[in-house]
Amino acid sequence: MTKLARRGLWTPSMAGGLLLGLGLLVAAILAPVLLAEPAEQLTDAAGQPPSAEHWLGTDNLGRDNLARALVATRLTLLMTAGATAIAVVGGIVVGVGVWLSGPRVRKVGLRLLETAVAYPSLIFALVIAAILRPGVVSSVVAIGVAGIPSFARLTANLAAKISTTDYVTTARLLGVSPRAVALRHVLPNMAEPLLILATTVFSLSLVELSALSFIGLGVQSPDYDFGLLLNESLTQIYTQPTSVLGPSVMIVLTGVAVMLLGDALAARANPRQGRRAVRNPAGPPVVEIPDGDTALVRVEDLRVRVPGGAELVKGVSLTIEPGEVVGLVGESGSGKSLTAMSVAGLPPAELEVRADVLRVDDLNMLGHPDRGRLGREISIIYQDPGTTFNPSLRMGVQLTEVLRTHLGVGRGRANKLIADALAQVNISEPERRLRQHPHKLSGGMRQRGMIATTLVTTPKLIVADEPTTALDVTVQHEVLRQFRRIHREQGAAMLFISHDLGVVQELCDRILVMRHGEIVEQLTPGQLREGDVHHPYTQALMDAVLVVDTSPVRQEFS
Numbered sequence: 275m276t277k278l279a280r281r282g283l284w285t286p287s288m289a290g291g292l293l294l295g296l297g298l299l300v301a302a303i304l305a306p307v308l309l310a311e312p313a314e315q316l317t318d319a320a321g322q323p324p325s326a327e328h329w330l331g332t333d334n335l336g337r338d339n340l341a342r343a344l345v346a347t348r349l350t351l352l353m354t355a356g357a358t359a360i361a362v363v364g365g366i367v368v369g370v371g372v373w374l375s376g377p378r379v380r381k382v383g384l385r386l387l388e389t390a391v392a393y394p395s396l397i398f399a400l401v402i403a404a405i406l407r408p409g410v411v412s413s414v415v416a417i418g419v420a421g422i423p424s425f426a427r428l429t430a431n432l433a434a435k436i437s438t439t440d441y442v443t444t445a446r447l448l449g450v451s452p453r454a455v456a457l458r459h460v461l462p463n464m465a466e467p468l469l470i471l472a473t474t475v476f477s478l479s480l481v482e483l484s485a486l487s488f489i490g491l492g493v494q495s496p497d498y499d500f501g502l503l504l505n506e507s508l509t510q511i512y513t514q515p516t517s518v519l520g521p522s523v524m525i526v527l528t529g530v531a532v533m534l535l536g537d538a539l540a541a542r543a544n545p546r547q548g549r550r551a552v553r554n555p556a557g558p559p560v561v562e563i564p565d566g567d568t569a570l571v572r573v574e575d576l577r578v579r580v581p582g583g584a585e586l587v588k589g590v591s592l593t594i595e596p597g598e599v600v601g602l603v604g605e606s607g608s609g610k611s612l613t614a615m616s617v618a619g620l621p622p623a624e625l626e627v628r629a630d631v632l633r634v635d636d637l638n639m640l641g642h643p644d645r646g647r648l649g650r651e652i653s654i655i656y657q658d659p660g661t662t663f664n665p666s667l668r669m670g671v672q673l674t675e676v677l678r679t680h681l682g683v684g685r686g687r688a689n690k691l692i693a694d695a696l697a698q699v700n701i702s703e704p705e706r707r708l709r710q711h712p713h714k715l716s717g718g719m720r721q722r723g724m725i726a727t728t729l730v731t732t733p734k735l736i737v738a739d740e741p742t743t744a745l746d747v748t749v750q751h752e753v754l755r756q757f758r759r760i761h762r763e764q765g766a767a768m769l770f771i772s773h774d775l776g777v778v779q780e781l782c783d784r785i786l787v788m789r790h791g792e793i794v795e796q797l798t799p800g801q802l803r804e805g806d807v808h809h810p811y812t813q814a815l816m817d818a819v820l821v822v823d824t825s826p827v828r829q830e831f832s
């Protein structure tokens with residue numbers, strides 16, 4: 275439990291699910307041993323109301339209702355687990371099989387699965403149960419087989435999606451067998467949705483098995499499960515309503531326990547989930563700025579860590595004055611993005627962020643600053659313009675969002691303002707661009723589109739996380755020109771991340787060099803230009819800059 279707690283997996287849903295699940299398991303193991311007599315012995319006390327002796331009363335044959343509900347737990351759980359196992363194993367085998375087969379079989383297989391899913395599984399199960407004759411085994415097989423198509427379809431769809439990833443393509447190119455690709459790359463990556471679906475299938479199987487027994491096609495007397503108990507109590511529902519309570523409450527509790535456990539297990543299966551961020555102290559939304567502190571951004575002793583694991587940002591302190599452009603350079607993985615995203619109040623949710631001070635203007639980024647002010651005062655420009663925008667929405671809707679949501683500008687005026695701004699960053703036919711979806715625009719256009727929004731929303735701080743890295747060199751040049759322009763015209767402060775020393779030297783007033791989660795050196799552009807650097811790592815960064823020798827050496831070879 276301490277291990278679970280340390281890893282952030284000891285969630286209320288895990289605790290609730292385990293508690294309920296354990297209770298059900300104890301009932302399933304002990305009730306048939308300890309309560310067999312009151313549950314099955316016929317007595318004269320037929321149809322008794324609830325009393326101290328019989329908490330839920332007795333049935334028509336004088337048997338204790340509560341004891342019967344508890345004893346039925348074992349058979350119900352075994353049957354449900356059996357049906358779920360058939361549906362899950364069968365579904366995975368069929369789903370992965372369909373995905374592994376050739377295009378023709380795959381197409382026909384998928385169509386068949388879709389057709390099967392279109393029929394309610396209970397009707398499917400009714401047909402199978404009717405053919406196999408009622409009983410425990412036949413109802414388990416019927417419900418299990420009926421659950422296979424939906425599981426198989428999800429498996430095939432997930433497998434199809436994963437099969438287009440680069441790591442699967444590479445494995446195939448390297449000649450890894452389809453079976454090994456499925457076991458090593460595909461199945462582990464769909465564990466989370468499959469686990470969630472498995473718990474859903476368990477709950478559905480429970481209800482469907484109970485329904486089969488309720489209508490007389492499932493468990494037959496003298497055996498009994500929750501469904502058969504509901505059937506038996508139906509005759510007493512008006513005279514002895516408490517008789518239905520036992521099996522109904524047990525069905526609900528079993529379903530809830532399984533869903534809660536499934537939720538917690540799914541979080542465990544996903545390495546990116548299940549850990550919750552800690553912000554310390556979850557302080558006020560705004561902080562008081564001491565007299566004489568002119569900084570727009572102040573960060574003191576920022577630490578970002580994986581809960582219970584590695585420290586990724588190790589005590590970073592920095593300031594950005596209003597209108598100042600601060601560059602952040604360093605090798606990949608040195609913590610630049612985590613620092614910048616913490617400043618913008620958007621660190622990954624699963625990481626723990628702590629700092630003595632973390633403020634932009636008077637917004638406390640460790641508290642819950644006003645979202646309207648965040649939207650107006652901070653702009654973020656990401657590295658990959660291809661993923662910045664929602665592909666299903668037109669550019670106009672997305673580019674005018676801050677204007678409409680946080681600045682209260684009407685749609686028509688917002689479109690006009692953004693179109694003018696797009697024209698200013700040299701985007702041709704701006705009105706038409708606003709009606710287009712992001713994929714119709716080039717990467718450079720999308721990045722300039724983002725820059726254009728800052729021209730109209732005039733944020734105090736722009737956080738730009740390698741905004742030129744994904745662009746080709748000529749487009750980079752144009753985008754950088756636009757950054758210089760925003761700085762000149764708007765006076766916005768910037769935190770500008772880049773790998774490119776040339777870019778930061780040109781654009782920034784001050785350059786911070788990061789390595790292994792720490793700031794190791796602070797430089798002016800002049801120092802960088804003259805090579806006046808002290809830290810060996812900064813020197814190594816400078817040495818790594820490619821210098822193209824344009825002297826006519828090649829002539830010697832001609």
Ligand SMILES: Nc1ncnc2c1ncn2[C@@H]1O[C@H](COP(=O)(O)OP(=O)(O)OP(=O)(O)O)[C@@H](O)[C@H]1O
Pocket residue numbers: 580586604605606607608609610611612613622624625
């Ligand atoms: N959500 C996360 N969970 C766990 N580790 C993370 C997470 N995000 C980042 N890291 C790790 O933190 C370290 C710093 O990451 P960060 O993205 O800040 O690096 P970076 O300097 O911006 O690198 P790059 O230039 O490649 O973008 C890396 O080792 C990265 O693997």
